[in-house]
Amino acid sequence: MKIRLKLLVIVLLLFFFGCSKDNGNRPLKGSWQYFNSKNGLINNNVRCISNSNGETWIGTEFGLSLYDGAKFINYNTSQGLIHHQVNGLVQKENGNLWIGTPYGLSLFAGNQFFNFNGADGLGYDFVYGVSLDQQQNLWVATGKGVSFYDGADWVVYQKDQGNSLVYNIVRDVVVDDENYKWFGTEFGISKYRDGNWKTYLAELPLADFVLDLFVDDKDNIWVGTLAGVSMIKDDQVIDYSMADGLIYDRVDAVAQDKDGVMWFATQYGVSAFDGTKWENFTEDNGLTETWVTSISVDESGKIWFGTKTKGIAVYTKPATQ
Numbered sequence: 001m002k003i004r005l006k007l008l009v010i011v012l013l014l015f016f017f018g019c020s021k022d023n024g025n026r027p028l029k030g031s032w033q034y035f036n037s038k039n040g041l042i043n044n045n046v047r048c049i050s051n052s053n054g055e056t057w058i059g060t061e062f063g064l065s066l067y068d069g070a071k072f073i074n075y076n077t078s079q080g081l082i083h084h085q086v087n088g089l090v091q092k093e094n095g096n097l098w099i100g101t102p103y104g105l106s107l108f109a110g111n112q113f114f115n116f117n118g119a120d121g122l123g124y125d126f127v128y129g130v131s132l133d134q135q136q137n138l139w140v141a142t143g144k145g146v147s148f149y150d151g152a153d154w155v156v157y158q159k160d161q162g163n164s165l166v167y168n169i170v171r172d173v174v175v176d177d178e179n180y181k182w183f184g185t186e187f188g189i190s191k192y193r194d195g196n197w198k199t200y201l202a203e204l205p206l207a208d209f210v211l212d213l214f215v216d217d218k219d220n221i222w223v224g225t226l227a228g229v230s231m232i233k234d235d236q237v238i239d240y241s242m243a244d245g246l247i248y249d250r251v252d253a254v255a256q257d258k259d260g261v262m263w264f265a266t267q268y269g270v271s272a273f274d275g276t277k278w279e280n281f282t283e284d285n286g287l288t289e290t291w292v293t294s295i296s297v298d299e300s301g302k303i304w305f306g307t308k309t310k311g312i313a314v315y316t317k318p319a320t321q
Helices: 002-019
Strands: 031-035 046-052 055-060 063-067 072-075 088-091 097-101 104-109 112-116 127-132 138-142 145-149 154-157 170-175 181-185 188-193 196-200 210-215 221-225 228-233 236-240 253-256 262-266 269-273 278-281 292-297 303-307 312-316
Touching: 046 088, 046 292, 046 303, 055 088, 088 127, 097 127, 097 138, 104 127, 138 181, 145 170, 170 210, 181 210, 188 210, 210 253, 221 253, 221 262, 253 292, 262 292, 269 292
Parallel strands: 127 170
Antiparallel strands: 031 312, 046 055, 055 063, 063 072, 088 097, 097 104, 104 112, 127 138, 138 145, 138 170, 145 154, 170 181, 181 188, 188 196, 210 221, 221 228, 228 236, 253 262, 262 269, 269 278, 292 303, 303 312
């Protein structure tokens, strides 16, 4: 009887450890912190995050939140925001915040909102993304081209106006270290500076339907698309997809952490790429949800992941990794 009992225990131990030995998603080193509507976030559907000037701004489907390190301060249309859905955020050096929505722009300055739409000179009210150039002028990606605002006047760039914008549905805009403006569209990429245009068309494997643009610390352009992610370096393009280690091919957001590691947000989790190896995050190793919509890195190095329905997960990497 004792021998049979010992054998049963051994079989159960072997079964338990054999089944749980390694599923490819063991908990990673580091720590996690979570924010959602239960602890102050205005809404759990996060669309964009901006970390700058020591502040964290979160744009959601139903309003805007500022996290001051201890609590959330929330804003919505009742406080003057032009629309509740926030698609893009960028903060000026003076602390003023530009907010892109499907119904125009808001500028949050001096604790009040100033709103802009087509009647004020914006080329189209549906704003996908916003960015600032080296002179702190505003560039706006819209559903009908790109709008530029220098604080006084608006200039609109559209394909059908004779310039070299490749396509009018512009999903994102970034400005690189040489003050080139990059416009990611649903049919390729355009680069612009001082009246000169260059286009990267869909003959480049992943340059077709652009969802997100990011400039890394070496001035390379990273392009999140429906078919993977591309890096444009000195006009040479390197493509990455699931075949290389990316967790999923649709890449909605790109960021870089303080160690130079690139992060890619998808509907099936997050991938980290250090230039050699890939590491993937899912609900099994820290995320609250696999559908990640946005990524931002704060000044302390913490990585903020916005999700589709479960708020924000913040990852603090270990001192050495």
